Amino acid sequence: MLIDHLNRQLREREAQALRRQRRIAESPCAPHQRVSVGDAPARELLAFCSNDYLGLANHPALIEALAEGARRHGAGSGASHLISGHSRAHAALEDDLAAWLAPSIPGARALSFCTGYMANLALLTALGDASATIFADKLNHASLIDGALLAKAAMQRYAHGNLAVLARQLERCTTPVKLIVTDAVFSMDGDLADLPGLLALAERHDAWLIVDDAHGFGVLGPQGRGSLAHFGLRSERLIVMGTLGKAAGLGGAFVAAHPTIIDWLVQAARAYIYTTAAPPAVAHGLRESLRLIGGEEGDRRRANLQQRIAQLRSGLTALTEAHPALGWHLADSATAIQPLIVGDNAAAMALAAALDAQGLWVPAIRPPTVPVGTARLRITLSATHSADDVQRLVQGLAHAAKDLA
């Protein structure tokens, strides 16, 4: 019965070009990667899909730091943070992260998590009790949506980036606690939230601003300090969640905020309390990652990434203008996330397949991850892409455009 029910739904997804399939990476995360699907032999692809924006995931210094962390602290943590799994490595990482965010959040402390998904669940369920209202941008990441759904707080969603609607919602709100929740860089569109405008609203309405900086941390702002630093914001009302599996190249996440908020998360956040602490070697490795991000090498990598973004945008702008009939639309993004919106699910899949046939790996993103009718290629760039790599992608798309026209 259950199996029939599931098979029926799987067939429906297949018919709507919505069925997802995993590929197996046979080599480390990098622009040139060996990949296999099912039993077919592995192929070398040029990939534009990872969130490894600085190319640190396979950096020798980070690999060495991870190995050294394992030698020094062992392989596993053995327990949750509140039992016995909180190692010196976790504590030191939290101190580094607190110092990292201190220019934006005076007196901040930090708490480390296994993943960003869990950090968002922890944060929103622990702060979003029955006395709170959560105000959420409609394009927020799934983990923020799930966290808000799991919280006891009321939820109000505002149209993407619409601060006028948010201001009216805040004016009418009568709960004592108000939490504004937003992605800093929207993960499927690449655009930046108006964080200064949101912080001004938070200050006017005695609300708190929770910023998910998954795609800004390590990339934006001086020394890659993130989206808050990019805008030069500084306030005790800011609560930031950053992920450490994207630009930081390893895995995990953190929340940085007022010390009392961190204390409360340790007491009350179930997604923090009831889970085994990440291996301490990961925390140890992440300290090296912060050194790389904040140093000269980080600056060089960010400069390279900016050049690739500019190169791709000029190539794709020319291409979409040359083929208006295809209805392709390059999203208005200045970040490493450069979506090419195609519209129809099957058309997005066909385009991804046409690129795949040329050895180019770009994921097609379909509903429910993005709104119906806005299926797209989500092109992501990394500091380790060369100018030739980006040129190959632009030419590959031009080739596909001719075939599909």
Ligand SMILES: *Cc1c(COP(=O)(O)O)cnc(C)c1O
């Ligand atoms: C990736 C992502 C997360 C989840 O982080 P993980 O560490 O991968 O679990 C949360 N929010 C946003 C905006 C993301 O892009």
